[in-house]
Every structure is written in structure tokens, then in C-alpha cells.
Amino acid sequence: MPQEGRRLSGWTVAAVSTSSSGRRHIPLCGKREGCTRDIGHSDDHMNRNFESAVFLDRDGTITRLAGYMTRSGLLEIIPGAAESLVRLAHAGFRCILVTNQSAIGRGLMTVHMLREIHAKLQRLLEAGGARLDAIYDCPVAPGTDAETIVDHPDRKPGPGMLLKAATDLRIDLSRSWMVGDRLSGVLAGVNAGCRSIRVQTGYQYQDPVPNISCDYVTLDSVREAAEYILTESES
Ligand SMILES: [Mg+2]
Numbered sequence: 001m002p003q004e005g006r007r008l009s010g011w012t013v014a015a016v017s018t019s020s021s022g023r024r025h026i027p028l029c030g031k032r033e034g035c036t037r038d039i040g041h042s043d044d045h046m047n048r049n050f051e052s053a054v055f056l057d058r059d060g061t062i063t064r065l066a067g068y069m070t071r072s073g074l075l076e077i078i079p080g081a082a083e084s085l086v087r088l089a090h091a092g093f094r095c096i097l098v099t100n101q102s103a104i105g106r107g108l109m110t111v112h113m114l115r116e117i118h119a120k121l122q123r124l125l126e127a128g129g130a131r132l133d134a135i136y137d138c139p140v141a142p143g144t145d146a147e148t149i150v151d152h153p154d155r156k157p158g159p160g161m162l163l164k165a166a167t168d169l170r171i172d173l174s175r176s177w178m179v180g181d182r183l184s185g186v187l188a189g190v191n192a193g194c195r196s197i198r199v200q201t202g203y204q205y206q207d208p209v210p211n212i213s214c215d216y217v218t219l220d221s222v223r224e225a226a227e228y229i230l231t232e233s234e235s
Contacts, residue, residue: 035154035161037168038118038135050172053094054229055162055189056085056132057180060202061222062097063121070109072120078201080223082128087226089130091233094169097121097135098161098178098188105141114139134169136161147184148212150191156180157187162194179225183212190214195232197225 059065062081066074085095097118103109118135125131138154138161147157154160166173178189181202189196196216198209209218219225 035136035138035164037164038115038137050170050175051094052092052175052233053096053133053165053169053171053173053177054088054226055096055098055165055176055178055192055194056222057156057178057182057185057202058097058099058121060181061179061185061199062125065202068103068108069117070103070113072117075117075120075124077121077124077128078222080221082125082130084222084226085125085130085132086128087230091230093177093229094133094171095131096165096169096171097132098156098165098185099135099137100156100184101137101139102141102155104137104139111139134165136165147182148187148210156182157184157191159188159192162188162192166192177225177229179222183210186216187212187214190216197228199225 056062059069062078062085063069064076064078066076069075088095101109101114104111104114114137118137122132138152138156140152140155142151142155144151150158152158152160154164162173162176162178165171166176173193176194178185178192178194178196179199180186180189180196181199183198183205186196186198196214198216198218199221200218201221217228219228
């Protein structure tokens with residue numbers, strides 16, 4: 001049965017400091033600021049109406065957990081992920097990866113290494129007939145381990161990557177979904193105005209899962225998540 005929580009009233013930014021000039025800023029640990037889009041540079045969306053999207057976390061949602069994924073050789077697609085993306089795409093959903101990549105901010109991986117990993121991810125998905133319409137990553141290393149605190153607007157649970165995608169690709173967030181294995185992903189989706197699903201193929205929480213003040217659904221895997229989204233979209 002899906003687990004329901006209470007609705008989140010808003011999101012907060014932690015670690016905001018005020019400089020001597022009085023200007024508020026958020027300290028960044030990575031060399032790059034904010035999120036970037038890897039693929040999905042087509043402008044063909046400019047002539048289309050707003051679309052629905054399914055935002056997908058990477059590790060533990062469509063790929064197996066492997067600690068810091070710093071080599072493409074560690075990539076392994078979770079069974080059913082490619083098939084799920086195909087079904088969602090056929091139903092008209094854009095499939096967009098949104099992934100925290102603090103390994104870059106921590107100096108464990110370069111942007112080039114991440115691009116290679118995501119190029120291989122696309123090849124593996126395409127072998128199953130699926131594709132990601134865009135990939136957004138946030139390289140910022142967090143200033144806190146608390147995954148329910150927005151440490152940087154673009155780092156989940158911040159909604160920044162989803163908001164940027166919505167602007168870039170004309171996405172109606174109110175008709176869109178976020179699927180991830182961690183509460184940070186769940187919150188990023190809710191903070192962006194989407195509906196969220198937590199899958200249980202990745203990060204293992206102590207039982208019970210910490211309560212967070214927002215609505216979300218917990219399902220087994222991305223396969224069940226896709227089924228749920230498609231059913232909900234028909235009703
Ligand atoms: Mg994950």
C-alpha cells in the first residue's frame with residue numbers, strides 16, 4: 001500500500017549567509033555553480049504546448065547503487081527501467097534525469113567523467129528501446145548530510161533542476177512526477193510542484209522511514225512507479 005504523508009507547505013534554503021555588503025549568497029563547494037544540462041539541446045519543443053514529464057533519479061532508481069559512481073563500468077540498469085521509460089514515453093511523458101553529483105564538488109570525479117557515464121547510460125537504455133530526453137546534474141557538494149534540508153536550490157531536495165528543465169523544455173510541473181529512492185528526491189519533486197514516488201530499489205532506510213511533511217507514494221521499483229503514473233494519468 002502506498003504510504004501517504006502530509007503536504008509540505010514550502011521549502012527552505014539552509015546555509016545561506018549574508019556577506020559584508022548585505023547580499024545573501026549560498027556557498028558553493030564545486031567549481032561549477034548550479035545545475036547543468038548534459039543532453040536534450042533540441043529546440044523543437046519551442047513550438048509545442050506544455051508537456052508532462054517524469055523526472056527520474058539515477059542511482060537506486062534506474063541504476064544499481066554503486067557508491068560514488070565515478071566509472072561507467074560500474075553502471076548497471078535496474079531491471080524494468082528501460083521498459084518503464086518506453087511506456088512513459090509512449091504515453092506522452094518526457095523522461096528527464098535529475099541527479100545530484102556531489103562527487104564532482106568533492107573532487108572525486110570530473111565533468112568529463114560524468115559525461116562518459118551518462119553517454120553509456122543512454123547507450124544502455126537505448127539498447128532497451130528507451131531514451132532520456134534530458135539529463136540535469138548538480139555538482140555541488142553539500143554543506144549538510146541532512147537530505148531534507150535545501151543546501152543549494154539545485155541540489156535535491158532543492159527543486160532547481162526540475163524548475164530549469166520546466167523552463168527549458170516547457171514542462172507543466174503540476175502534471176509531472178518525480179521518482180527517486182531517497183527522501184531528498186521525493187522532496188525535490190514536491191518542492192517543484194510535482195507528485196512524488198519513492199522506490200525501494202536503492203537507499204535502504206531504517207524502519208520506519210523518517211516522516212516528512214509532504215504527500216508521496218512508496219512503491220517497489222520504477223516499474224511499479226511507471227504503472228502507477230500511467231493509471232493515475234488515465235483517471
Ligand atoms: Mg538515488
